[in-house]
Amino acid sequence: MSGAANPDVIVVGAGVIGIASAHYLSQAGLSVTVIDQGTIGGACSQGNCGYICPSHVLPLTEPGAVGMALKSLFNPAAPFRVRPRLDPAFWHWMWQFARRCNHQQMLLAGAHLKAILDSSMDEYRRLIREEALDCEWKENGLLYVLRTGRGMREFSHTVRLLSDHFGVVAHRLDGAELPAFDPALRCDLAGAFHYPLDASLRPDRLSAAWSQRLVARGVTFLEHCRVEGIARSQGRVRGLTTSQGLLVAERYLFALGGWSPRLAADLQCPIPIEQGKGYSVTMRRPQPCPQYPLLFPEHRVGVSPFEGGFRLGSMMEFAGFDTTIPPRRIQQLYEAAEPYLVSPRGDGPEETWYGWRPMTWDSLPIIGPTPRLENAFLATGHNMLGMSLATATGRLIAELMEGKTPHIDPEPYSPGRFL
Numbered sequence: 001m002s003g004a005a006n007p008d009v010i011v012v013g014a015g016v017i018g019i020a021s022a023h024y025l026s027q028a029g030l031s032v033t034v035i036d037q038g039t040i041g042g043a044c045s046q047g048n049c050g051y052i053c054p055s056h057v058l059p060l061t062e063p064g065a066v067g068m069a070l071k072s073l074f075n076p077a078a079p080f081r082v083r084p085r086l087d088p089a090f091w092h093w094m095w096q097f098a099r100r101c102n103h104q105q106m107l108l109a110g111a112h113l114k115a116i117l118d119s120s121m122d123e124y125r126r127l128i129r130e131e132a133l134d135c136e137w138k139e140n141g142l143l144y145v146l147r148t149g150r151g152m153r154e155f156s157h158t159v160r161l162l163s164d165h166f167g168v169v170a171h172r173l174d175g176a177e178l179p180a181f182d183p184a185l186r187c188d189l190a191g192a193f194h195y196p197l198d199a200s201l202r203p204d205r206l207s208a209a210w211s212q213r214l215v216a217r218g219v220t221f222l223e224h225c226r227v228e229g230i231a232r233s234q235g236r237v238r239g240l241t242t243s244q245g246l247l248v249a250e251r252y253l254f255a256l257g258g259w260s261p262r263l264a265a266d267l268q269c270p271i272p273i274e275q276g277k278g279y280s281v282t283m284r285r286p287q288p289c290p291q292y293p294l295l296f297p298e299h300r301v302g303v304s305p306f307e308g309g310f311r312l313g314s315m316m317e318f319a320g321f322d323t324t325i326p327p328r329r330i331q332q333l334y335e336a337a338e339p340y341l342v343s344p345r346g347d348g349p350e351e352t353w354y355g356w357r358p359m360t361w362d363s364l365p366i367i368g369p370t371p372r373l374e375n376a377f378l379a380t381g382h383n384m385l386g387m388s389l390a391t392a393t394g395r396l397i398a399e400l401m402e403g404k405t406p407h408i409d410p411e412p413y414s415p416g417r418f419l
Helices: 016-027 065-072 088-099 103-131 149-166 175-181 203-216 257-267 327-337 386-402
Strands: 009-012 032-035 080-082 142-146 171-174 191-195 220-222 227-233 236-242 245-247 251-254 273-283 294-296 301-306 309-318 351-360 366-369 376-380
Touching: 009 016, 016 032, 016 203, 016 251, 016 376, 016 386, 065 088, 103 149, 103 386, 142 149, 149 191, 171 175, 175 191, 203 220, 227 257, 251 257, 251 386, 257 273, 257 351, 257 376, 273 327, 301 327, 309 327, 366 386, 376 386
Parallel strands: 009 032, 009 251, 032 220, 080 309, 142 294, 251 376
Antiparallel strands: 142 191, 171 191, 227 236, 236 245, 273 309, 273 351, 294 301, 301 309, 366 376
């Protein structure tokens, strides 16, 4: 499609964050063009597990994360792995990350995450109700399943921490109760914790339905449109040189996920993001198929039962812009699910996927105006929570661009915190 000659806002990035931002900006009465070097709703917005999860309050920067990272240097099969590489920027990122892996910083980041997670859930409920988007939205919670007694005891500490500090409460299920709760679960498991206020959806269907609704309202999407340069003068962005020509707007939003650091110099703003690579495999529904979205904390694997499919997803690899999908990683997903599910795979064709999660060293997203360019904004760095945080991010961006009072405190997510 051809875009408007001079829209009010150009959004760079058509993942779920870019789509959500376009929604709220358009709702505010602004004309919007969204461009992407790939396709609408691709990359990390496509193959994730689709959780909308207020229970994910705790950041990756928690005590013990550094120990796991160090051990992973010698274990290629580790679900949380740092691949050794000679990159000073990466090791600076890791040092900053390690500094924050303590109890005090974990609780502080968790409080900021809770604010935006709760806001996003409220916005999703309003969006689904008002827009009636066909995306397999379900509000039946998220079930954390533990295989061993030790796993139950260790995870119970997390459950108490979430309840005591954040008011996020789970319902405990003993192993004997699980087959009746969800017949797809094996009968020899230790137990589970059910977070009833979590929700889920099918990511690709959300992106398709939402972007189609926005097109009908006048938002323009340009696929396969790559930014090749950013023209600046007098503290403003003047235009974008792209593979489809020069694009000019009053304001610009960069929602590029893992690619964002490549524009740091042009935007005159540090964007300390590392790519946390994840994998998933999607297939036909097994029999029996889980009724609930599931997480297996002991193996760090997630399960998403869709109406027309079934997805296993996991891993956190700090491996840079690696584009491979090693067969051993997909096999690892199956093997990790086998101890929990009566039938861990469906018949027929499989679709394998990888994506680069945009990881910040403090586990908080980067949302707001860039410090040195008055008409350039960032919406990136959502770590593993891009789908969960999309709606609140879009609303916050629209409020900041329009100069309205933000519905949540934007300061913890400000791009200026890295200066």
